[in-house]
Amino acid sequence: MTAQQAQPNGLLLIDKPPAHTSHDVVARTRKRAGTRKVGHAGTLDPMATGLLILGVGPSTRLLTYVVGRDxxxxxxxxxxxxxxxxxxxxxxxxxxxxxxxxxxxxxxxxxxxxxxxxxxxxxxxxxxxxxxxxxxxxxxxxxxxxxxxxxxxxxxxxxxxxxxxxxxxxxxxxxxxxxxxxxxxxxxxxxxxxxxxxxxxxxxxxxxxxGPFSVTDAVTLDELAVPDDLLTSADAAESLFPCVTLDGSRARALGYGQRIAPDGFPDTTEPIAALTEDGHLIGLVEVRKGVVRSLMNFPQGTQGTR
Structure with missing residues (x-):
C-alpha cells in the first residue's frame, strides 16, 4: 500500500460537546487522524452541542456540498x-x-x-x-x-x-x-x-x-477512532447525491477526465456521484448538453471504498 493510499479519507460525524469550539474539534481530530487535512462543514458555537461534520483528506472537498444543506x-x-x-x-x-x-x-x-x-x-x-x-x-x-x-x-x-x-x-x-x-x-x-x-x-x-446526516450516527470526541469511524467518500456521496455505477471502460474514461455519454444517468440538474462497480467514488459529475462533465475527480488511491 502506498503512502497516499494509507491516508485517512472520508467524513466524520462528531457529537460536539459543550465548551468546545469547532476549531477545537478539528484540532483534536487532526491529532487522531495524523493529518492536518481536516475541515468542518458549519460552525457550532462553543455553547452548542450536536452534529459537526468533518472532512478528512481528499473528502474535505465534499464539505462544499454539505455546508449548504438544511x-x-x-x-x-x-x-x-x-x-x-x-x-x-x-x-x-x-x-x-x-x-x-x-x-x-x-x-x-x-x-x-x-x-x-x-x-x-x-x-x-x-x-x-x-x-x-x-x-x-x-x-x-x-x-x-x-x-x-x-x-x-x-x-x-x-x-x-x-x-x-x-x-x-x-x-x-x-x-x-x-x-x-x-x-x-x-x-x-x-x-x-x-x-x-x-x-x-x-x-x-x-x-x-x-441534510441526510443525523447526530444519532455521530460519535463523541472521546470515542473517536480514525479510520474506524470514517464514513467513506463513496458512502458520503451516495447519501448526498443521485448516483450512477459505471462499468470499467466508462469509469476509466471518466477517471481520466474524458467526457462520456449520459446513458443510464439520472435526469437531474444536481451533481451526480459516479461510482465504479466495486464501490469506488470516481467523482462528481453533471450532465450538460447531452455530455457527462466532471465537477470533481477523486484520483485513484484516494477514492475510498465502502
Missing part, C-alpha cells in the same frame, strides 16, 4: 430577558417582571411563532461570523462598534413548541427548528421574545441533523 436543531428559549449576544453567553438585560410574563400562555407563543416560520427575512445576531467591510461582525461588536446587519432571506420549515415551563419571572420553551443554511436560532429566540414584548434569548442549542 439543518435541524432542538433548543431552549428563555422568555423574559434579552441578551447582547441573543444567547446565555452575552450580557443579560434586566428581566421582565413576573406580571409581564404571566400574560404569556401557550396559544400566545404559538401565534408569535407563525410569522417566524416559512420564508422570512431574518436579521442575524450581531455576534455572527458575517463579514462587514472585511471584518467579522462579532469582532466589531466585541470591539465596541455599533453593528447593523441587513436582513437576509432564510427558510424556517418548522418551528415547533415541544414544552413550556415557568420559573418566575421567566418562561422557558423547548423547541425544534428545521431551517435552511444561514438561519440563526439565536435570532429566532430574540425575535420571539420581541414579538411577545418581554425579550428572549437562547439558553441551549443542539444540532441534530445536517
Amino acid at each position: 439543518k435541524e436543531y432542538v433548543a431552549t428559549i428563555r422568555l423574559g430577558q434579552s441578551s447582547t449576544t441573543d444567547d446565555a453567553e452575552g450580557e443579560l438585560a434586566s428581566p421582565a417582571t413576573e406580571a409581564e410574563t404571566a400574560e404569556i400562555d401557550e396559544p400566545a407563543v404559538r401565534r408569535a411563532m407563525v410569522p417566524l416560520t416559512g420564508d422570512i427575512a431574518q436579521i442575524p445576531s450581531t455576534v455572527s461570523a458575517i463579514k462587514v467591510d472585511g471584518k467579522r461582525a462579532y469582532a466589531r461588536a466585541r470591539a465596541g462598534e455599533d453593528v447593523e446587519l441587513a436582513a437576509r432571506p432564510v427558510t424556517v420549515a418548522a418551528f415547533d413548541l415541544h414544552a413550556m415551563r415557568r420559573s418566575a419571572p421567566f418562561v422557558d420553551l423547548d423547541v425544534r427548528v428545521e431551517c435552511s443554511s444561514g438561519t440563526y436560532i439565536r435570532a429566532l429566540a430574540r425575535d420571539l421574545g420581541t414579538a411577545l414584548g418581554v425579550g428572549g434569548h437562547l439558553t441551549s442549542l443542539r444540532r441534530t441533523r445536517i
Whole structure:
C-alpha cells in the first residue's frame, strides 16, 4: 500500500460537546487522524452541542456540498430577558417582571411563532461570523462598534413548541427548528421574545441533523477512532447525491477526465456521484448538453471504498 493510499479519507460525524469550539474539534481530530487535512462543514458555537461534520483528506472537498444543506436543531428559549449576544453567553438585560410574563400562555407563543416560520427575512445576531467591510461582525461588536446587519432571506420549515415551563419571572420553551443554511436560532429566540414584548434569548442549542446526516450516527470526541469511524467518500456521496455505477471502460474514461455519454444517468440538474462497480467514488459529475462533465475527480488511491 502506498503512502497516499494509507491516508485517512472520508467524513466524520462528531457529537460536539459543550465548551468546545469547532476549531477545537478539528484540532483534536487532526491529532487522531495524523493529518492536518481536516475541515468542518458549519460552525457550532462553543455553547452548542450536536452534529459537526468533518472532512478528512481528499473528502474535505465534499464539505462544499454539505455546508449548504438544511439543518435541524432542538433548543431552549428563555422568555423574559434579552441578551447582547441573543444567547446565555452575552450580557443579560434586566428581566421582565413576573406580571409581564404571566400574560404569556401557550396559544400566545404559538401565534408569535407563525410569522417566524416559512420564508422570512431574518436579521442575524450581531455576534455572527458575517463579514462587514472585511471584518467579522462579532469582532466589531466585541470591539465596541455599533453593528447593523441587513436582513437576509432564510427558510424556517418548522418551528415547533415541544414544552413550556415557568420559573418566575421567566418562561422557558423547548423547541425544534428545521431551517435552511444561514438561519440563526439565536435570532429566532430574540425575535420571539420581541414579538411577545418581554425579550428572549437562547439558553441551549443542539444540532441534530445536517441534510441526510443525523447526530444519532455521530460519535463523541472521546470515542473517536480514525479510520474506524470514517464514513467513506463513496458512502458520503451516495447519501448526498443521485448516483450512477459505471462499468470499467466508462469509469476509466471518466477517471481520466474524458467526457462520456449520459446513458443510464439520472435526469437531474444536481451533481451526480459516479461510482465504479466495486464501490469506488470516481467523482462528481453533471450532465450538460447531452455530455457527462466532471465537477470533481477523486484520483485513484484516494477514492475510498465502502
